[in-house]
Amino acid sequence: MLVLSNEEIARLLTMEDCMAALEPMYRDYVDARAMLSPRLDNIMPTAHEGGYYAFKQMCGGWPAQGVQALRINSDIVTHPVMGGKPRRVKQPLAGGRWVGLVLLFSTDTGQLLAMFPDGVMQRMRVGAASGLGLKHLARENVSTLALIGAGWQAGAQLMAARAVRNFTEVRVYSPRRESREAFAAGNEGVRAVDSVEACVEGADVILAATSSMVPVIEPKWLRPGVHIGCIKSEEIDGEVLDRCDRVFVHDRKQRKHLSNVMPGTPNLSEERVRGWWAEPARSGRYPDLGELLAERAPGRERADEITCFANNVGIGLQFAAAGALALRKAREQGVGKELPDEWFTEDVHP
């Protein structure tokens, strides 16, 4: 059983490889040759003052790669008020650290193959899905990219966008000057701008990667031919979607979010699904990324269309596809810590 670290996963996976690993998985998923379970939560009280415990998992199996993945998040969540607004904050109470794990099992032997933290792969999978949407939806001749958000996720959006198109100009905006300038300083060829309007002005592609609970893309910015993307459904609203000619979501099944909340759990206002994503009449209307990649739903047909990849909620299958790749590379390169398989198998079966 191979234990990998976030640092090792980061060295093993390039965005290009990750996208190449995910693309055939989406096509198999559309044809029911890969399967997943929608996210399942157990949310309950915790000893930590004012917080709650959120156990979340998603899983998915891809027989073509022989891998079943299970991704687990085990968080203490609080909602402190910052700048007048409640924020959703995961408290690092596990010795000052957070707990997110991926387990990979073999669909051919049953064996637990690997365990690793989810953080780096989560970021790669968000970027890769956005990149695959962009690859199949944006015009070939785009040149200007606007990034709204300058955090860790914005970096993966940039990598993914650059992996599939040549941008001659990349601008970044984030409300905090230090954040946007640090992002520009850390990413060659990126320019920080002082307003969101200056960021999106004339852009061919607009990507939002924020933690905002309210929309950050305005309908009036959407000129003909633009492609937009976001990583959270809250970053856009119905008015934006109605201005788009083609909208894709990551996976419609994820609307059926199986939240399971213990009565008396405090401060749960932020755990619910909000906005257009919570409305089946709207969210159920848009095809999936898989249908786009498998050519079951048409992508861009004219240069002046406005296209959108509107929701990027994770699915367990992404961890099966990216996980199988990371595992293969780790074995090729001798990376990671091997633990005895006897610890994770048994000689009895009930």
Add this chain to the structure above:
Amino acid sequence: MLVLSNEEIARLLTMEDCMAALEPMYRDYVDARAMLSPRLDNIMPTAHEGGYYAFKQMCGGWPAQGVQALRINSDIVTHPVMGGKPRRVKQPLAGGRWVGLVLLFSTDTGQLLAMFPDGVMQRMRVGAASGLGLKHLARENVSTLALIGAGWQAGAQLMAARAVRNFTEVRVYSPRRESREAFAAGNEGVRAVDSVEACVEGADVILAATSSMVPVIEPKWLRPGVHIGCIKSEEIDGEVLDRCDRVFVHDRKQRKHLSNVMPGTPNLSEERVRGWWAEPARSGRYPDLGELLAERAPGRERADEITCFANNVGIGLQFAAAGALALRKAREQGVGKELPDEWFTEDVHP
């Protein structure tokens, strides 16, 4: 993060302790102070000829003990025909071993506290649930116990029954002479008998612990005052249930079994829920073990009533309760292998 083995779990947990740990959990569960997710499956093709891959999980959290448990089974299943009947056989393809795992997380810090194989605890939890049913349903003055089945699970049924009542006579029957004689030889005070009729004749308590897919308890055996129990719903049928005055099931929610099967998976006939347990009109009619223990549903009221604990499908919460106990004892006694927590936590959170 503590890694425990089946052998260590077996040394740490007595049946008495296990029952004492589970009883308050059931009462909290009835009052929504403990929560679970029903079993979730991903079933799909495998490379192993004629088999399929079954990934099954159940989870549950109990804030009073600060533990969230996740139990995983990752099996290659085949259906060879043995003695003219198809049997469901889990193939030990993980280096000649099987894969069942329990993960325990802290609901107070999020941390992965422990990992261990599920086998020994699974057997203990089946026995403990039967024992709790027996404790609250059987007459106080029972003296004869009939065991149908002489396998590993039958041993746990015997331990549990003896933990709550004094039996002066214990008989065991199993179709294979060697099995029943080996069981009698291995368990003091148990007598192997040559027919099932000789086993149940005049018994005060009849417990079935078989792998049978067809009923093994006959309605005509049920004389007034008897208590019966089984570990699989297939071991009894509607006619037996209709002869009982009081029937309890382990957890009605487990009827909502979230099976998720990939089209084209071979040989799935045995994976479905069968018989009375698959009929909501019947299985939904009986109260839960938790309701019995919390005194929300009356147990035995007269000596001549026939009582039954009819279904013992596992719930994730049993692993939270027994797991919290095993973990506490392991720490007190310095048992198990400690792995660095840094391997199972992270300094990023997406």
